[in-house]
Amino acid sequence: MRFGIFYEHQYPRPWPEGGEQKLFQDALDEIELADKLGIDHAWEVEHHFLEEYSHSSAPEVFLAAASQRTKNIRLGHGIVLMPPGYNHPARIAERIATLDLVSNGRVEFGTGESASRAELEGYGVPPAERRAMWRETVEQVANMLAMDPYPGFKGKYFSMPTRNVVPKPVQRPHPPLWVACSNRDTIHLAAQLGIGALTFAFVDPEEAKKWVDDYYTTFKNECVPIGHAVNPNIAMVTNFMVHPDHDEAEARGLDGFRFFQFALGHHYGFGEHRPGRTNIWEHYEAVKSELGRDGMAEAGFGNATYGIGTPDELRAHLGRFQDAGVDQTVFIQQGGKNRHEHICEALELFASEVMPEFKEHEAQRLRRKDEELAPYIEQAFKRKEYLRELTDDEIEPYRAYGYQIAEEDESTLDPANRQRRQRMLQLREAVAKLDRKLRV
Numbered sequence: 001m002r003f004g005i006f007y008e009h010q011y012p013r014p015w016p017e018g019g020e021q022k023l024f025q026d027a028l029d030e031i032e033l034a035d036k037l038g039i040d041h042a043w044e045v046e047h048h049f050l051e052e053y054s055h056s057s058a059p060e061v062f063l064a065a066a067s068q069r070t071k072n073i074r075l076g077h078g079i080v081l082m083p084p085g086y087n088h089p090a091r092i093a094e095r096i097a098t099l100d101l102v103s104n105g106r107v108e109f110g111t112g113e114s115a116s117r118a119e120l121e122g123y124g125v126p127p128a129e130r131r132a133m134w135r136e137t138v139e140q141v142a143n144m145l146a147m148d149p150y151p152g153f154k155g156k157y158f159s160m161p162t163r164n165v166v167p168k169p170v171q172r173p174h175p176p177l178w179v180a181c182s183n184r185d186t187i188h189l190a191a192q193l194g195i196g197a198l199t200f201a202f203v204d205p206e207e208a209k210k211w212v213d214d215y216y217t218t219f220k221n222e223c224v225p226i227g228h229a230v231n232p233n234i235a236m237v238t239n240f241m242v243h244p245d246h247d248e249a250e251a252r253g254l255d256g257f258r259f260f261q262f263a264l265g266h267h268y269g270f271g272e273h274r275p276g277r278t279n280i281w282e283h284y285e286a287v288k289s290e291l292g293r294d295g296m297a298e299a300g301f302g303n304a305t306y307g308i309g310t311p312d313e314l315r316a317h318l319g320r321f322q323d324a325g326v327d328q329t330v331f332i333q334q335g336g337k338n339r340h341e342h343i344c345e346a347l348e349l350f351a352s353e354v355m356p357e358f359k360e361h362e363a364q365r366l367r368r369k370d371e372e373l374a375p376y377i378e379q380a381f382k383r384k385e386y387l388r389e390l391t392d393d394e395i396e397p398y399r400a401y402g403y404q405i406a407e408e409d410e411s412t413l414d415p416a417n418r419q420r421r422q423r424m425l426q427l428r429e430a431v432a433k434l435d436r437k438l439r440v
Contacts, residue, residue, distance in 0.1 A: 004041030043078030105170030205320030240331035259336030
């Protein structure tokens with residue numbers, strides 16, 4: 001099994017001067033440490049306006065910074081919001097490719113549609129159409145990354161003419177595709193489309209096996225790839241804090257994850273939010289004793305104690321995910337007011353006492369998996385309908401705006417534009433001569 005760390009950039013109130021800067025710098029330090037320890041992935045969300053819960057509104061900037069402080073760790077968008085109201089598809093393709101170049105081919109391209117009222121209404125995205133928007137744009141961004149040129153597209157949610165979207169990524173045809181999953185229906189869809197499932201549902205390890213079995217059964221029998229490559233993988237999140245003493249592990253990590261649950265519930269479930277004024281941390285402090293240890297779990301926001309404990313307890317917890325067939329477990333270690341130094345100590349203890357036995361046979365597992373899935377992948381691509389490549393004759397040229405001045409009546413132009421017109425005509429004729437020479 002592989003391992004990842006996960007960042008929302010939670011920032012509970014009060015907000016002292018310089019606190020947000022420290023939050024981001026600490027996270028970069030943690031990713032640099034995780035890279036040195038051999039942890040496989042670092043995942044960064046995209047959220048907007050979700051005060052205290054997530055201050056990660058520009059993940060492409062943060063991941064680019066992380067790329068320059070690391071060598072091996074995979075850098076995951078977990079996720080990019082795909083509806084065009086958030087991000088134009090061509091801009092997504094450009095940013096993904098650029099990050100892949102500056103990181104030397106370490107990008108994981110997670111996608112999603114978003115679900116919070118703050119974000120959807122803030123960017124004018126119709127909630128009922130976000131899934132259809134996601135599906136249309138994921139397919140077209142994959143085409144933009146893989147095709148030269150991109151033939152253009154006229155869809156329901158966005159359109160653009162033929163363009164060659166540059167740069168192109170290191171990982172060809174494109175980095176591995178993922179989708180955020182919060183239920184079994186989305187896991188099923190991920191398998192049908194041949195993309196990885198980033199599962200944020202805080203699934204019980206015993207329940208995980210049902211999700212994994214459904215994913216791989218569906219992948220083998222129903223997959224029609226949405227991209228130009230498949231990524232059959234399941235990653236599941238769990239809270240995380242480890243210490244030799246169980247009580248100390250809970251003291252360091254439990255409250256942070258319980259706030260994570262509460263803030264998630266506030267923005268997505270039960271909260272009433274006044275932008276810039278609501279104090280979610282204060283609300284949490286007022287009710288946490290009434291919630292008890294399992295109050296948020298009963299509301300569907302996950303068991304707060306999973307993944308928090310001694311190395312032996314964490315080993316047993318992760319072993320259940322491994323036995324269920326989960327490909328990657330992703331740690332939520334930065335929650336609430338968890339301290340940076342405690343996070344670093346926990347990562348170091350995990351890497352020295354727990355991780356090695358899970359990594360020992362990972363290469364063999366991946367080889368067996370690749371061999372098992374190879375014939376199914378071959379059949380999947382036989383079912384795919386590709387966007388047709390344009391022939392050279394079908395690629396329509398377009399003229400620069402400056403070209404138009406050469407077409408205008410000279411008598412209507414002022415002296416400066418007459419001079420520009422004359423120069424444009426000279427340049428146009430020079431290029432035309434070169435074209436004729438090359439054709440000969």
